[in-house]
Amino acid sequence: MSSPHRRAGTKGVPRERRKQDILGAATEEFGRRGYEAASLAAIAQQVGVTKTLLHQYFGTKQDLYIACLTPIGERLLSAIRTAMTGSRSTADVPLAVLHAVFTALEGSREAWLVLYDNRLPPDSEAARLAVEYRVGIDDLAAAGSADILRAARFTDPLDADALKYAWRGLVTALVNWWIRHPEQSPQAMAERCARLFTSAGMAFGTAHTPGS
Template identity: 45%
Template sequence: MNKAGTKGVARAERERQIIGIAIEELGERGHARASVVDIARRAGISKPLVYGYFGSKDGLYLACLSHVGDLLVEAVDAARARSGSPDQALDTLAALFDAVGTCRYAWSVLYDPTIPPAGVIHDAAMRYRARLADIGAAGSTDLLRRAGHHAPLDHALLNHIWQYAVTAVMRWWTDHPEQSPADMTARCARVLSALTPN
């Protein structure tokens, strides 16, 4: 168990430690069932101290969303910027696996089905999800254009397939936590090559 402790730790470092523990708790239990009491207990601090840093459970969740959202968007954005090859889909998945490998519950927190249906948490999650969807749509468009396909509905269909495929892959990985990022990249490479034989 990772404990943040309370003595001799700079505020910024303590906040990072609390966020790390909260991401685990939120990833395992979801917003609806996660408890600030349990997060504080796991961090080895008091509940009032968590509120002192983040104001509320929602404030803590927003800090966690900011961390995981930035992590995922930056990883996918960087993969797209350095790719441009037919392996762009695999490059993107590999970037996601590497990012989640450093923050195991990042995807679960961003795509938590228990977040409130409206409000600041919902809005923040939707902004990050929309950014990831936009990057995916741009990648799908690039792939089809390179293949000489320009029909808008083809682009819409491929983007739709891609969004659901990524979600399915990340959920599968959640159910198989023993798989490393390298394992997942190799597995997806095999699957993609079987789906698109030369």
């Protein structure tokens, strides 16, 4: 759930606290409206500071976007790696990764939408960095997909590639749903996903094997 941003003003607020308030408001603005439509004036108003102060702290609009993107990109990569290496079996990986993603995003759910904003200025540092983080996450998804399919004795490499893209779409859809349901905790979402996966497996027949 996105945390409310206090209208801090410019007096009596420690610099680091003010910076974090700005980053929180900016992440929400970039996530909900996208980079192009995001308004620095709206971010400043949300926090209770001037645009001038916002520029003094973070520089340009692109600089502020990068300041929002970097921590969530690093946090997601670390969380996903930990979930993948810490899972007891290949079958446990998808739910472990989802739980890790929800936990990493808690308090700033729109950060996922910041990461996957497709309207960043072409050839910009913001676009380059976003792609770098997306590729890192995709590489982890590809490795996990290959392991899952190999365990199920499916060997077509295109299956793993298709599963990677399907996985990204699934996670994005779940995060979007989660944003609309702020009362749902990361644990509640992980438990919901477990139920959905079980139901989907029953519906589509997880016991299918090649040639059956």
